Amino acid sequence: MSEPGEAFEQKLARIDAIVKELANEQTTLDRGVALFQEGRTLITACEALLKGAQEQVEAATKSASKA
Amino acid sequence: MSEPGEAFEQKLARIDAIVKELANEQTTLDRGVALFQEGRTLITACEALLKGAQEQVEAATKSASKA
Amino acid sequence: MSEPGEAFEQKLARIDAIVKELANEQTTLDRGVALFQEGRTLITACEALLKGAQEQVEAATKSASKA
Amino acid sequence: MSEPGEAFEQKLARIDAIVKELANEQTTLDRGVALFQEGRTLITACEALLKGAQEQVEAATKSASKA
């Protein structure tokens, strides 16, 4: 599992690796499920990061246009 | 007989061995019945594992879409 | 004479022995009739075993499909 | 982040540096968001400084025309 402070880009790379491993015929069901769960967690984390960033930017833009 | 904690793929391999032994001319009726029963049990177990995996995937998907 | 717990295949082997003895000219009628009787009994027992195995398979199949 | 007492021109220079860094492909998204926020804050600050200066000038002009 990725750390909370881990950069977005690293998370994306991990997701790519997960998708690749999931697509592999050799991957066991257990492993697959675990990978999927990790992938979902990462995506959720990325989305949260992205949302937070977007909110920050919007806040900056709004406060600027108000001033 | 397979262990309950045994992985999906190991169970499949055991089924494959059972199928092979069932096909063997030497296999006695009693043995055959026992093998079949074991096979059925394994399949059931595998289905349970698969179902569990499916549920885990679904759960992960749902929690992700909620987040 | 075969035991009741005797396996299907052992019964088949006994039948084979009976048929062999019955085919012998020296075998008296009384003996022949007795052997024949035993053979008949064995055949019936085997039928029962076979039927029992089939029922076990069906039962296993049913319980699996139920599960 | 820029200090409140920092001169207008230093702020402009900082904005230039921010724009340059933002334009760099290597800049991560996290860094980019932070830079953008800083940039917006600086622009707001610059506008406030300019407005303040304009008001000072207007005050000086009024007092001069009264005199």
Add this chain to the structure above:
Amino acid sequence: MSEPGEAFEQKLARIDAIVKELANEQTTLDRGVALFQEGRTLITACEALLKGAQEQVEAATKSASKA
């Protein structure tokens, strides 16, 4: 800053220097505002000097026409 006793022409020259410095791109906002304030003060002082001169001229003209 100009002295109060400074002559009209010196003040004008100082104002010219101020205008020149104000037009210079290198002049900072703070400096610009300070220059403007100095300029306005000088102009006020010049106007006072001019008024004084006008009154002196008028006085000299009147006393001459009486004589």
Add this chain to the structure above:
Amino acid sequence: MSEPGEAFEQKLARIDAIVKELANEQTTLDRGVALFQEGRTLITACEALLKGAQEQVEAATKSASKA
């Protein structure tokens, strides 16, 4: 002994010089005011002489002859 006629002529020359200097772009405001005052005084004195106010002429003559 300064001759009275010469004194008048010097006054006229001074008036001429004053008007010239006053018309000069280089003359400062202070100097201009002083020149005007001097000029007015001189013109007034000269005109008084020409009007022939007897006492004045006598006085001027006497003071001139004394000087």
Add this chain to the structure above:
Amino acid sequence: MSEDEKLRAPMTVAEFSQRMSDLFARVPRFRDIAVSGEITGMRPSSNAIYFDLKDQGAQGGPVLSCFLRADRVPNDVKLADGLAVVARGEIINYGPRSRYSLTVREIAATGLGLLFLEFQALKDRLQREGLFNDDRKRALPRFPRKVAVVSTREGKGVEDFVREIEKRASFVHLRLFDTRVQGIGAERDIAAAIERADRSGAELIVLGRGGGSYEDLFPFNREEVVRAIVAAQTPVLTAIGHSADIHLADLAADEHANTPSLAVERVLAGWIKAAEWLPKMSERLGYAAQRRLDRATHDVEMRSRAVDAAMVARFATLQTKIVQRERALAALDPRARLAARAAAIATKSEQLQASAVALLRRARTQLEVRGERLPERVAGLALRKRSLLDLRSAALRGVDPHAPLERGYAIVLRDGIAVRSAQQLQVGDEVRARFGRGAARARIERIEREEGEV
């Protein structure tokens, strides 16, 4: 037509002129005639001298045109206007102008002419000495306050002069230095008066008298007067007589006026000019002061505007700088990148989901394959066992001891034991007969022996 009638008839100007020439030529007196008079209007030319003769002292009287060839000019007499002469010659009519003139053969100075020649000689001498030179002349004071008048108290001209000055410029102080101005030795008195005036502290000496005859005015041609004028430290203005005649005193003076009233104008010229000049200067002074003030006002206004404009321009520049940066920053708004990232995440999410689905499907397929294969195999096993059993069932049937009964044989059993010989039986024995199908009970009635049987 008679001669008389001819004369009365009109003639051309040329005819008339010719007749006049003839007339002059016919009168012998006109061929050699002497005329006395004073030279006036002398006009020397390259080869002759033209002049007029008039009676001495006469103003506006008749004049006689004279013509003197250059080679006839006498060496001992310096001809000049004013010289009294006797001219001898011939009167002729000068055709082109139809005017008579005297063609002079001889000319000599006479009477007053001799006095004049004396005057000429003195003038020449003093001139050579440089007394009349312009470089010697001083400028008259422009604004004389003390004026010494050298003249005779009785003179009418002096009275006019003094009255006029006092009337027009009371601030000009006049002092009269009384002197005889005519008669024997008058020149010495005049010179002495000039000396006194010069010592009086006056700024200007006015030397003059009213009109008189040539002889009356002659003291002003005397050397004593000339030298007194030259010696004076004070500038001298002369005003002698009322005519345009020039005296040596005039030549020696710094300036001379032809009449006393002109002398008044000359003395007051500076003052008059000043009186005109002062109001103009007053106006110019005021104008210059106003212009200076206007310029100062303009200078201040201009700078006031310049300061404001410079500040406004500076603000505009800075505003532009902010706007530029705001635009640059907006162009780099990370939201675009965020949106791209969101899209990338969405894609990855789909890929992940698809991968999971594929994984589950793969597992399902693997399981299903096995689920199908297992009953198949077990069925196969059962079938195999069935066929083994069937084979044995058939084999058993093949060796069934009851099979001959089917062909019509029967087994006779007594007490359950198959009867293999009749000898084993007795009549009356109860037996069982088994057939192919079914059985029957019977009683032995007879025992039969087979032939050959023991």
